Amino acid sequence: MTIQHRSDVLIIGSGAAGLTCALQLCNHFSINILSKSELSEGSTYYAQGGIAAVLDNEDSVDSHVSDTLIAGADLCHEDAVRYTVENSKEAIQWLISQGVSFSLEPESNGNGEQSYHLTREGGHSHRRIIHSADATGKEVQTTLSELIKTKDSISLFEKYNAVDLITSHKLGLIGPKNKCMGAYALNRTTREVELFEAKFVVLATGGASKVYLYTSNPDVSSGDGIAMAWRSGCRVANMEFNQFHPTCLFHSKAHSFLITEALRGEGALLKLPNGERFMPRFDERAELAPRDIVARAIDHEIKRLGIDCVYLDISHKDADFIKSHFPTIYQRLLKIDIDITQDPIPVVPAAHYTCGGVVANKHAETDIPNLFAVGEVAFTGLHGANRMASNSLLECLVYARAAADKIISQKNDIKTESAIIPAWDESRVSNSDEEVVVSHNWHELRHLMWNYVGIVRTTKRLERAQRRIQLLKQEVREYYANFKVSSNLLELRNLITVAELIIECAMRRKESRGLHYTLDYLQTDNVAKDTIVSKFD
Structure with a gap:
């Protein structure tokens, strides 16, 4: 029951x-x-x-x-x-x-x-x-x-x-x-x-x-x-509009650790492996430009030079200032042998905000x-x-x-509903013996979104992603209909829906604006419009 x-x-x-x-x-x-x-x-x-x-x-x-x-x-x-x-x-x-x-x-x-x-x-x-x-x-x-x-x-x-x-x-x-x-x-x-x-x-x-x-x-x-x-x-x-935070830690011993923008607010500089600053070439605000500009700049330099990451350097500031203002980051990175009072931090962009x-x-x-x-x-x-x-x-x-x-x-306006809500029905499903389907599709989804619907986009990439999403959607729909739900299955089902919505919105926007940057439509339209989608369109 x-x-x-x-x-x-x-x-x-x-x-x-x-x-x-x-x-x-x-x-x-x-x-x-x-x-x-x-x-x-x-x-x-x-x-x-x-x-x-x-x-x-x-x-x-x-x-x-x-x-x-x-x-x-x-x-x-x-x-x-x-x-x-x-x-x-x-x-x-x-x-x-x-x-x-x-x-x-x-x-x-x-x-x-x-x-x-x-x-x-x-x-x-x-x-x-x-x-x-x-x-x-x-x-x-x-x-x-x-x-x-x-x-x-x-x-x-x-x-x-x-x-x-x-x-x-x-x-x-x-x-x-x-x-x-x-x-x-x-x-x-x-x-x-x-x-x-x-x-x-x-x-x-x-x-x-x-x-x-x-x-x-x-x-x-x-x-x-x-x-x-x-x-x-x-x-x-x-x-x-998926925001990619410009500076996430790039290190084999660390998982998804964000390096706060406040470091740049207090004077940290973005540098190439040779120590050269590059943000002034992209925006007059340099390191304090909005996140979409900084993330694209880093992505551009990584691809242009074929490097794994860039570096965020605050070591020119007083060591006591750094330790007092950024104690969490200082201690966390010290555990992987990076002393931010002396060493630059290896960073890459990563998906951060919807x-x-x-x-x-x-x-x-x-x-x-x-x-x-x-x-x-x-x-x-x-x-x-x-x-x-x-x-x-x-x-x-x-x-x-x-x-x-x-x-x-609205406290006094709501009447108690008399409807009887049915219990969850699992009478026609069974325990899964193919959990590998979920893990495989999960892996494929996140890779295709990163490669085709990332910081820089094209129509061709979006179309490729859309075709693959439809196949994944069909597989997960069948799986959901036949097996008992699990945490991983529920999340995969939701992520596929979200991925489909991201791609649909991206394909409708025929311009580059903010976080949506496409090589096929580099201009920004004179009139700004939201992309609103409905199941009833």
Whole structure:
């Protein structure tokens, strides 16, 4: 018999977006949170740099907005950008009130009080990145996780993979509007699928960078929320804009370790193996150019010279400064015999952030009533064609609070559904004896996306990728229909859906803009348009 869980709100995802939303709602509703792994195993936990916010008197909302619009290559929605930035200070103050500890300036401000240290990253014209040394995400995630555990109204389900959303249309209920009513989820411990009913569902599942062979993201970033929302009928937008972080550690003894952009903000230089700087040749902002420009420059130099990597060098700065500002990176690299106070860091670009996602408004509402999307899973219009550094955690905070406010405002409007939701049916499937199919297809998918749908694209490469995706899609559809679900199968199924959406969006865009760079259309159109796809097109 399928285990059933009921709550007012179901939050799928346990990073900054999901936990913030839960904490905003916990005094009003019963809440179930699904965490795909342990609470500490998400993109938030590994975020190093910080959170962009207007906190300094020399900075301004207009400046932050302008920088974001420029980095987004004229595709950002200015109203979404302004809404996010205007709420940035309040979001940071809320984190501080919850106990998040940010780095302070070494000296007082003259009034005997220490102010918060603000750093600068690529695309920003001011120092506006508040941080906790070089482990901001860890500090935020740890603090919010501990708070969650103290709330009686919140139940946490760790090691649960969401399988699919439950909607009224899927259940065959008659009515003009589709409604989200919960989700099925795989308990990875028991390997059984359980039913989670809820009046509201919040997707906070993060991005989809695991679709690429090389990524800075943890293993859980497999686009689950995007794929589930798409299958349920939500529109998806701008999936062609995959941000490749310019500087991930290139080393045989290290796995997907990101080297924060804050190093470049504090003066680190990108160099070729012979010690020559190359970024001034590509952009007047050099190392502080937006990420898409820096990543393409590195990719160009690696291919031009036939080298494995380039080098990020901060050794010209004071050793004590480096150790105090970047303790995590210093200690981590020291374990593999790289002393960043003396040695340059070998780096390559890697898939890092999904700028597109499930279409959501400023209240985080999707196309399906009672279904919300917050954080990297959502397309709000904030990031445009290229996300500016440290705007991601800010978006998580601002839109999680917006979703919570909207849900609270609808508290008295929601009637309890009388529909009986069926249990998960495994009566016609069996245990798999061909798991090799999943692992093989997983490997093939990530390779073809890296080779054909990467930093630099062509129409021919995209067409090749599209043909291969269709074959993989058919194999996985048959496999899903015949065998019991597993974590790997669910992730592969979702990644194939996400890959198909990325390719579809990329083929529709007949220009180069921001993170989408194609050799067949090098121009940038005068009018910037989003790429919005629908199952009903």
